[in-house]
Amino acid sequence: MANKINIAVVDDQQLFRKGIVALLRQIKDFNICFEAENGEDFFEKLEDEITPDVILLDLQMPVMDGIATTVKLKKRFPEVKIIILTMHDEEEMIVHLIEKGAHGFLPKNEEIKNVIDSIYSVHQTGHFFNEKVSQALVRGLMSSKKITPIFENTELNEREIKIVQLICKELTSPEIGKELLLSTKTIDNHRMEILKKVGARNTAGLVMYAMKKGLIS
Amino acid sequence: MANKINIAVVDDQQLFRKGIVALLRQIKDFNICFEAENGEDFFEKLEDEITPDVILLDLQMPVMDGIATTVKLKKRFPEVKIIILTMHDEEEMIVHLIEKGAHGFLPKNEEIKNVIDSIYSVHQTGHFFNEKVSQALVRGLMSSKKITPIFENTELNEREIKIVQLICKELTSPEIGKELLLSTKTIDNHRMEILKKVGARNTAGLVMYAMKKGLIS
DNA sequence: TGATAAAAAGGTAATTCTACCTTTTTCATT
DNA sequence: AATGAAAAAGGTAGAATTACCTTTTTATCA
Numbered sequence: 222m223a224n225k226i227n228i229a230v231v232d233d234q235q236l237f238r239k240g241i242v243a244l245l246r247q248i249k250d251f252n253i254c255f256e257a258e259n260g261e262d263f264f265e266k267l268e269d270e271i272t273p274d275v276i277l278l279d280l281q282m283p284v285m286d287g288i289a290t291t292v293k294l295k296k297r298f299p300e301v302k303i304i305i306l307t308m309h310d311e312e313e314m315i316v317h318l319i320e321k322g323a324h325g326f327l328p329k330n331e332e333i334k335n336v337i338d339s340i341y342s343v344h345q346t347g348h349f350f351n352e353k354v355s356q357a358l359v360r361g362l363m364s365s366k367k368i369t370p371i372f373e374n375t376e377l378n379e380r381e382i383k384i385v386q387l388i389c390k391e392l393t394s395p396e397i398g399k400e401l402l403l404s405t406k407t408i409d410n411h412r413m414e415i416l417k418k419v420g421a422r423n424t425a426g427l428v429m430y431a432m433k434k435g436l437i438s
Numbered sequence: 439m440a441n442k443i444n445i446a447v448v449d450d451q452q453l454f455r456k457g458i459v460a461l462l463r464q465i466k467d468f469n470i471c472f473e474a475e476n477g478e479d480f481f482e483k484l485e486d487e488i489t490p491d492v493i494l495l496d497l498q499m500p501v502m503d504g505i506a507t508t509v510k511l512k513k514r515f516p517e518v519k520i521i522i523l524t525m526h527d528e529e530e531m532i533v534h535l536i537e538k539g540a541h542g543f544l545p546k547n548e549e550i551k552n553v554i555d556s557i558y559s560v561h562q563t564g565h566f567f568n569e570k571v572s573q574a575l576v577r578g579l580m581s582s583k584k585i586t587p588i589f590e591n592t593e594l595n596e597r598e599i600k601i602v603q604l605i606c607k608e609l610t611s612p613e614i615g616k617e618l619l620l621s622t623k624t625i626d627n628h629r630m631e632i633l634k635k636v637g638a639r640n641t642a643g644l645v646m647y648a649m650k651k652g653l654i655s
Numbered sequence: 656t657g658a659t660a661a662a663a664a665g666g667t668a669a670t671t672c673t674a675c676c677t678t679t680t681t682c683a684t685t
Numbered sequence: 686a687a688t689g690a691a692a693a694a695g696g697t698a699g700a701a702t703t704a705c706c707t708t709t710t711t712a713t714c715a
Contacts, residue, residue: 380662403662403663403664404663404664404665405664406663406664406665406666407662407663407664407665409664410662410663410664411662411663423671424672
């Protein structure tokens with residue numbers, strides 16, 4: 222291999238980030254361009270530093286999260302390969318992110334050698350999916366026409382996300398209505414719509430969804 | 439300093455564990471005895487390996503979590519210093535764990551140099567607390583008599599945890615009653631008790647608590 | 656301006672959850 | 686066998702949530 226693979230790591234957990242960087246530095250083929258704490262930080266550093274071939278990108282970050290970073294990076298630098306670091310394995314999220322432009326997924330509790338493999342794989346073949354991801358993909362692609370509408374349906378709009386956040390803050394529908402200057406009834410209707418969209422039966426399921434998706438500020 | 443400080447790292451996230459170990463190996467004063475994936479794994483390895491002076495211990499782990507490990511280690515090897523790795527900064531947890539025998543706390547998103555410092559500090563002075571922890575301590579010790587009862591009240595027993603888990607699986611009280619062969623009424627009473635213990639207003643707060651504490655399997 | 660879709664709000668009802676009680680049952684310990 | 690504590694269950698009631706509708710308002714675009 223002629224040149225080294227340029228890699229950037231974007232994660233707000235310093236300890237985790239420094240750790241993985243220390244590991245990757247041990248590989249001769251790899252060159253760590255730079256690290257960043259979040260999407261905003263990443264794009265700032267992108268101006269000055271070498272453009273990476275591959276970035277390892279955390280999903281849950283303050284300021285600018287993994288999804289927003291993926292979307293923006295795809296527009297500005299479509300040639301950069303993106304590997305998403307996931308905490309729990311979230312199937313819906315995976316298909317969603319592939320549509321947004323992610324090239325691979327790496328559970329944060331993954332074995333070390335798979336981390337190395339994933340970078341080689343993404344760099345050479347353009348993608349890396351472990352078993353779980355592949356399975357999720359197959360399920361999703363079974364009825365490929367449904368993919369787009371599924372995500373239009375499962376994605377919450379701004380107002381709905383705001384309501385979910387207030388629910389997670391233990392507010393009741395009347396309280397949320399007061400907060401957002403809407404009637405209790407409107408909030409209730411939104412709640413029903415949200416439940417339908419995320420496939421939850423009740424408030425408990427809703428909160429679980431919110432936590433998994435990192436909707437909580 | 440005559441001898442190196444022997445350190446063990448216990449964390450189920452391989453990536454994180456290997457990362458921090460790689461970092462610590464760079465410090466001359468440190469010697470990494472061994473790593474473990476959880477409490478059970480740790481005690482097994484403790485039989486064969488050198489007894490560490492300090493262990494870095496993750497709170498959220500399957501099989502045997504940080505709390506259980508702290509308690510057991512305190513009984514068997516009271517001279518070993520324990521630094522707890524915390525995800526979010528959870529005040530109640532901190533005072534609780536100090537009572538159980540922890541010597542220091544390290545948020546997982548802490549700066550690198552503080553990791554090194556914390557190990558030196560724990561080894562030499564017997565403790566390490568950053569600002570947040572200290573503040574939490576002051577608040578907790580303001581009314582020192584209340585400390586013990588607070589934790590007895592905030593801790594959930596087995597049955598209560600089971601109920602919380604079923605709530606998080608979107609089951610309703612009647613369904614949980616059927617599942618556990620108890621009346622709906624009993625479940626409702628448990629729910630009330632749980633809400634009181636964890637200081638939640640409603641199901642949303644309950645689920646948030648469960649997620650934060652890692653009660654979900 | 657008129658058509659259309661989306662957002663907001665209302666109607667109604669069943670179910671569930673929250674709250675504060677009391678009573679019964681179970682179990683361990685003296 | 687008696688006691689006391691904890692678990693289980695019942696009573697009652699009000700508030701909140703879930704469910705499925707219809708109607709009104711708002712915004713947008715042709």
